[in-house]
Amino acid sequence: MSTKIIILIIGVLLIVFTLFAVKKSSSSKLGILLGILGVLMMIYGSYSSDLINYNTQIEQVSTGNKLKITGPVNSVKVVSPIDKDSVDCRILTMGVYPESNKNDIWVLIRPTDDRYYPQSDHTNTSYKRGGKWQVVTRFGGEKGEAYDLIIYEADSTASSFFSSTIAKWKEADDYPGLKLEELPSGSKEVDRIKIYTKENCRGVF
Incomplete structure (x- = not known):
């Protein structure tokens, strides 16, 4: 498994964590920050891996x-x-x-x-x-x-x-x-x- 695929997976996990964290007011700020980081990691992982293939x-x-x-x-x-x-x-x-x-x-x-x-x-x-x-x-x-x-x-x-x-x-x-x-x-x-x-x-x- 390449590094970029691992980055993509971590990004998905961070977004999933965010969905749970925002339900708790005490950790919503941290959850949102991690969610933004997860989205950025997903964008990087997707566009730099074979998951998006240009013709x-x-x-x-x-x-x-x-x-x-x-x-x-x-x-x-x-x-x-x-x-x-x-x-x-x-x-x-x-x-x-x-x-x-x-x-x-x-x-x-x-x-x-x-x-x-x-x-x-x-x-x-x-x-x-x-x-x-x-x-x-x-x-x-x-x-x-x-x-x-x-x-x-x-x-x-x-x-x-x-x-x-x-x-x-x-x-x-x-x-x-x-x-x-x-x-x-x-x-x-x-x-x-x-x-x-x-x-x-x-x-x-």
Whole structure:
């Protein structure tokens, strides 16, 4: 159970206590104060937890510059953003893949802390269809911070590892990143570019 869910539960209990306390004149003032605190805790706990889910389809994302691809696609490749691009805090990373490729595609970012952060939206893996893939990618660093944006192919075992890792981080509300040696053996790097944040993204997500 995450800290924010616990805060929400405590808020509910404080409000219940208030309903009983206001019936007694000697403790009504204390009860009202605790009730206000309970309401504030409920608001915080609700809006910062999964109890309120915003539709990822209306998530505001931007796109970077696009690489022009000509000829047949022989490998998984990122086409947007492009190498050395400056990007917003939340972007749609897009690419292409050979339609014969059946592996999952994952975007991992590596900021200056030298740790790896798998990116996902509500589908976890990158969305694939008709030789094109995409996934929402989020950055949390300072303005001008450099990131390696790395594309991995992953087999089913590696893909499950990335998905479960994201779920654990989300549950704990703590995103420590992965060390290079922690990346699953069933994942293979297939493309990499360097990008920079064009605004301060710290604390945005």
